[in-house]
Amino acid sequence: MAMFVHLTAAADAPRIRRAGIRAASHGQGGARGVYVFPVLPSYTLTHQWMRELGRFDRRGGRVAVHVRLDDAQPVLVGHYGDRRQGTQAAVPAAEAVRRIAALDDPRGWEVFVPRAIGAGEMHRVRAAPQVVGWRYRPDAHGTRPCTCYGCRVRGGYGARRLRERLTHPLDGPPPPTGVLLARLAAAGDPGDPAELQAVLDWFMMLRRRRGPIAELAHLAAHPDPEVRESLVWAVGEWRTPGTAELLVALADDPDPEVREAVARAEGLRRGR
Known part of the structure; x- marks a missing residue:
């Protein structure tokens, strides 16, 4: 049996003890499951994701949930940067542990279990120090x-x-909408991805309830998935007619990061 640790908010601990860990995270290819990491001899490396995860979930402290998985359990293993490229490897759980343990620097690596983890597979739930690990990215300190x-x-x-x-x-102050649309038109067709993302970032920072959805909708067909993801973040909270239909179309995007952005945008729209 392979031993892994899953880091989560302490507020979830009672539910996890009772019913296990839900498959609430999105992995490579849009699969839903649970992120874990092997229990290594180094305490710091085992809990390396603690500080980074704490940036996004501020419901108090976090706990470490130790789980035992069958050695043959299929999982995905790789660096978090490999997720978008779809290059994380599908291997048995025991092989995932072997690969990560053999690395000179396993920071930023992750294991994805493409299913929920049942209560019977849990070993223990315990408190853990909240200041272990890196933030933003490995080696970010000093930059x-x-x-x-x-x-x-x-x-x-x-x-x-x-x-x-x-x-x-x-x-x-952000540029006026007319200036941003002029930059969008000057970028060409399909347009330079870096320039298009810069324009879409400005639209996101405007934080408006309405915007020029008709002038931006064609970017949903842009060949660069990062442009399509930026489009989702730019228009995700707009109430302009046509926005909901655009998000519905992007919900079936072939890139998993775009689909995850749409899911988060829909959650924000329902919460308002």
Whole structure:
């Protein structure tokens, strides 16, 4: 039996003890399941995802859920950056443990179990220190932090002082909508992905309830999946007629990151 650890909010611990871990996460190819990591001799490496996961889930402290999986259980293993490229390997659980244990630097690696984990497969649930591991990405410590709207943590410790010290080029009043649409037209067809993403990032930061959906809708067919994902984040909370239909179409996008962005956007729309 292979031993793994799953990190989650302490608020979920009673439900997990009672019924197991739900298949609530999206993995490679859009599959739903549970992210885990092998229990290694290094405590720090075993719990390396603790601080990064804490950036997105602030429901108090986190706990470590140890689970035992059959050695033959099919899983996906790879670096988190391999997920978008679809290059994480499908292997048995025992092989996933062997591959990660053999790495000189396993930071950023993950194991995805494409199903829920039952209560009978859990070994124990315990409290864990909250300051173990890396944030943003491995080796981010010592590099200049990004203070753009998408990267900065609102309300985080020292966030205001950091923004004052490292002013980002995108800070300040956004360009008028007409200027952004002119940049969009000048980008060409299908258009430079970097320029299109820059324009869509501005539309996202406008935080408006309505926008020029008709002028942006054609980007849903752009060949670059990162442009299509940026489109989802730009229009996800708009109430302009046609937005819901655009998101429905993008919900069947071949790229799993785009589909996950649509799912999150729909959750935000229902919560408002």
